[in-house]
Amino acid sequence: MKDFKNNLGQSLLETVFAIGILLIVVAAIMALTTANLIGQRESETQIIANNLAREGIEVVRNIRDSNWLAGEDWDKDLVGDGTAIPIFEYNKAEERWENRWSLNFEVDSSNDNQAKVLVFANIYNQQVVGSELLPAGDLPSGYSRILILDNICKKSDGSEEIKNSCGINEDKIGIEVESQVSWFDRGQARRVRLNDLLYDWK
Secondary structure, eight states: OOOOOOOHHHHHHHHHHHHHHHHHHHHHHHHHHHHHHHHHHHHHHHHHHHHHHHHHHHHHHHHHHHHHHTTSOTTTTOOSSSEEEEEEEEETTTTEEEEEEEEETTOOSTTSGGGEEEEETTEEEOOOTTOSSSOTTOEEEEEEEEEEEEEEEEOTTSOEEEESSOOTTOEEEEEEEEEEEEEEETTEEEEEEEEEEEEOOO
C-alpha cells in the first residue's frame, strides 16, 4: 500500500511567507519612492535658492558694468547703508517689465517684509511694501533675499581691507557682495550665502 501525505499545511505556510516577503518588498519600494520625492523637492528648493543668491551678485555686477559703460562713477547706485535688495523694475502704467535692475537700501535684514521674494509669471522678484513696482497677483515664494555690500579699501601700504567705509587715507577699489537667501523647508530654517569681490575696472 502507498503512503499518501497531505501537503496542504505546507502550501499554506509557503503562501504566508511569500505574502510576507511581497509586503516587505512593496514597503521598501514605497519608502524609497517617498525618500526620492523628498530629496527631489529639497534639491529643487536648494537650486532655486542658489540661483537667487547668484542673481543678487550678478545684479550688483551688472550695475557696476553699466555705470562703467555709461562713463559714470563705477559705484553709482551701489552706495548705501550696506544692506539692500535687488529689484527688477516693472512699469505699472504699461504693464511690462523694464529689463532694468536697481537696489533698494531701505532693508536692514532678511527678516524684513521687503526682503521676501515674490513670484509672478514665473519671475522671482522683490518689492518695497506699498510700492507700485510689481503687478498685482504676486505670490510669496517662501524665500527671502538680502545683499550685504562692504567696501574694499586700499591702504597707503598697498594692502586691502574689507569694511563698511574707507578711511581718509584709503581708496575705495571695490565692493564685497554677500548675497543671502533664506527659506524654511520641512520646518527647518535653511540659508545660502554667496560672496564675490567686485573691483573698479579703471
